[in-house]
Amino acid sequence: MGKKSLEIAGPGADGTVAMLHKAYAFEMSTFHYFQYVANNIEGIGVLFEDFFEERAKEELGHAEEVNERLMELGTNPTDDPARWEQENGVGRLQPKRFLSLRSAIEKALEFERVAIGLYNDLANATKDKDHGTYELALKLLKDELEDEQTMEDILARLEIKDVPAAAASA
Ligand SMILES: [Fe+2]
Numbered sequence: 015m016g017k018k019s020l021e022i023a024g025p026g027a028d029g030t031v032a033m034l035h036k037a038y039a040f041e042m043s044t045f046h047y048f049q050y051v052a053n054n055i056e057g058i059g060v061l062f063e064d065f066f067e068e069r070a071k072e073e074l075g076h077a078e079e080v081n082e083r084l085m086e087l088g089t090n091p092t093d094d095p096a097r098w099e100q101e102n103g104v105g106r107l108q109p110k111r112f113l114s115l116r117s118a119i120e121k122a123l124e125f126e127r128v129a130i131g132l133y134n135d136l137a138n139a140t141k142d143k144d145h146g147t148y149e150l151a152l153k154l155l156k157d158e159l160e161d162e163q164t165m166e167d168i169l170a171r172l173e174i175k176d177v178p179a180a181a182a183s184a
Pocket residue numbers: 041072073076129158
């Protein structure tokens with residue numbers, strides 16, 4: 015535990031720690047979402063396995079950075095995966111329901127936007143007070159903004175349309 019770290023985080027430290035616990039649960043949940051999608055995606059999505067695997071690694075890296083900050087503030091994240099979905103703010107992710115390329119990316123875009131809100135809130139809560147957490151919030155916010163842009167760009171150019179039933183049988 016970093017005594018000075020905690021002292022600097024000041025009276026708002028409890029709120030900051032609560033947000034970091036939530037961020038950890040969120041990152042571990044999205045890590046699992048992306049890894050599961052990478053392993054199980056179907057159809058043309060198999061061409062994107064590496065892409066989803068990369069995303070999984072990135073979110074796991076975020077979880078590690080959040081973990082590190084929690085430790086500096088004198089606590090550890092939960093060791094119980096069952097609590098991830100209770101604490102992540104988005105509930106059960108159910109990656110098995112999103113194994114087509116379009117659905118997997120649409121769902122991912124939702125998560126990236128939640129992450130942006132989360133780190134923006136964390137930055138607002140720590141600005142001018144707790145620079146250690148603030149710097150981390152800014153770094154993660156930047157990554158999630160890039161992720162949102164990536165997902166939006168893919169979706170905008172994804173040239174797969176649902177084939178109308180009539181055309182499919184013609
Ligand atoms: Fe993340």
